[in-house]
Amino acid sequence: MSDLLLRDVVVRFPGLESPALAIPALDLPAGAQVALTGPSGCGKTTLINVLTGLERVSHGRVAWNGTDLATLGEGERDRWRAANVGLVMQDFHLFPGLSALENVLLPQRLARFRLPAGVRDEAVRLLGRVGITRLEQPIETMSRGQMQRVAVARALVARPGIIVADEPTASLDGASGAAVAELLTGLAGEAGATLIVASHDPRLVERLGHTLRLDGGRLES
Numbered sequence: 114m115s116d117l118l119l120r121d122v123v124v125r126f127p128g129l130e131s132p133a134l135a136i137p138a139l140d141l142p143a144g145a146q147v148a149l150t151g152p153s154g155c156g157k158t159t160l161i162n163v164l165t166g167l168e169r170v171s172h173g174r175v176a177w178n179g180t181d182l183a184t185l186g187e188g189e190r191d192r193w194r195a196a197n198v199g200l201v202m203q204d205f206h207l208f209p210g211l212s213a214l215e216n217v218l219l220p221q222r223l224a225r226f227r228l229p230a231g232v233r234d235e236a237v238r239l240l241g242r243v244g245i246t247r248l249e250q251p252i253e254t255m256s257r258g259q260m261q262r263v264a265v266a267r268a269l270v271a272r273p274g275i276i277v278a279d280e281p282t283a284s285l286d287g288a289s290g291a292a293v294a295e296l297l298t299g300l301a302g303e304a305g306a307t308l309i310v311a312s313h314d315p316r317l318v319e320r321l322g323h324t325l326r327l328d329g330g331r332l333e334s
């Protein structure tokens with residue numbers, strides 16, 4: 114369970130006259146499910162990168178459960194992210210040559226030298242929940258909808274308090290997109306995780322309890 118507090122957040126990029134992101138205040142309670150919408154270039158990916166510690170703010174405070182990411186060094190932010198955030202990206206970021214199950218386990222193997230007890234069982238359970246039955250199937254032979262469901266299982270396997278998804282249904286057909294939307298919101302709800310999803314997909318946005326709309330790097334109220 115993770116709550117979020119943003120104060121006076123500004124992100125500037127070289128060559129851009131106005132800030133890519135300027136958010137005076139934002140508070141989300143732990144377990145919130147929030148859609149992030151807005152036109153191309155409005156700052157959605159920048160905000161997601163700020164919330165996950167991938168992008169450092171030029172100014173301000175980004176605190177999850179009181180841990181201000183702006184005060185952490187890069188290595189500390191990487192460790193914080195590995196322990197607290199499950200990421201689902203538009204283009205999956207899965208590893209060809211590995212099975213569905215090995216893809217779910219790989220980040221845990223890399224982060225922890227040895228797979229912690231129970232992680233393999235949790236991976237098998239989650240793959241079952243997302244409807245993947247052939248655990249040893251090579252990932253590159255799976256359909257796009259199946260790949261994204263494996264990516265959802267991978268994001269959840271370490272039981273993160275925060276799940277962040279960037280356009281997770283954008284490259285899927287209607288039925289696959291709907292299945293992924295249902296799984297993301299359902300599984301995040303079961304786990305009590307805070308879910309933040311950047312999306313243009315109206316069915317996915319509708320499923321989430323709350324919508325944050327960005328325009329020109331600013332939140333519309």
Ligand SMILES: Nc1ncnc2c1ncn2[C@@H]1O[C@H](COP(=O)(O)OP(=O)(O)OP(=O)(O)O)[C@@H](O)[C@H]1O
Nearest residue numbers: 126127129133151152153154155156157158159160
């Ligand atoms: N590393 C960077 N250097 C300079 N400008 C950047 C950088 N990253 C993003 N920007 C600019 O910041 C603004 C916000 O970009 P961002 O990718 O967050 O938008 P977005 O809402 O995710 O867009 P889309 O929906 O098209 O993916 C854009 O004007 C973009 O060109």
